[in-house]
Amino acid sequence: MTSKVSLPMVATAADHSLMRPEVQTFVADGPLPDWDASEEEIDSRVQQLDAISAPVTEEEAQALVSCFGPDDCYGVAWTLLHLIETGPDPVLTTDPGPKANEWHQRLHDRAVFAGLISRS
Numbered sequence: 001m002t003s004k005v006s007l008p009m010v011a012t013a014a015d016h017s018l019m020r021p022e023v024q025t026f027v028a029d030g031p032l033p034d035w036d037a038s039e040e041e042i043d044s045r046v047q048q049l050d051a052i053s054a055p056v057t058e059e060e061a062q063a064l065v066s067c068f069g070p071d072d073c074y075g076v077a078w079t080l081l082h083l084i085e086t087g088p089d090p091v092l093t094t095d096p097g098p099k100a101n102e103w104h105q106r107l108h109d110r111a112v113f114a115g116l117i118s119r120s
Contacts, residue, residue, distance in 0.1 A: 049079055
């Protein structure tokens with residue numbers, strides 16, 4: 001008789017099945033809007049973000065990084081940044097470079113300043 005070995009599920013970059021539904025919804029709606037967005041659109045994104053409880057998993061943090069928009073979206077980007085930082089490890093472990101989104105650079109810099117990673 002052979003026994004079956006159960007392997008743990010591992011999420012890939014394209015596999016969001018291990019993320020909570022509220023994170024999947026937020027990520028599916030894409031990057032945060034800019035300052036020109038309607039109040040309703042910004043309020044909707046705030047409600048989606050508020051529905052995500054901390055801490056986030058590593059997979060969720062990786063997916064949420066793609067949701068930064070072109071500006072701070074009236075402070076909503078700061079909320080997103082703080083939520084991502086509740087993950088178990090720094091998300092961006094290498095310097096994203098001079099042409100990177102300012103929020104990606106902030107995440108990296110904050111991890112460096114906290115001593116979690118070394119400057120690359």
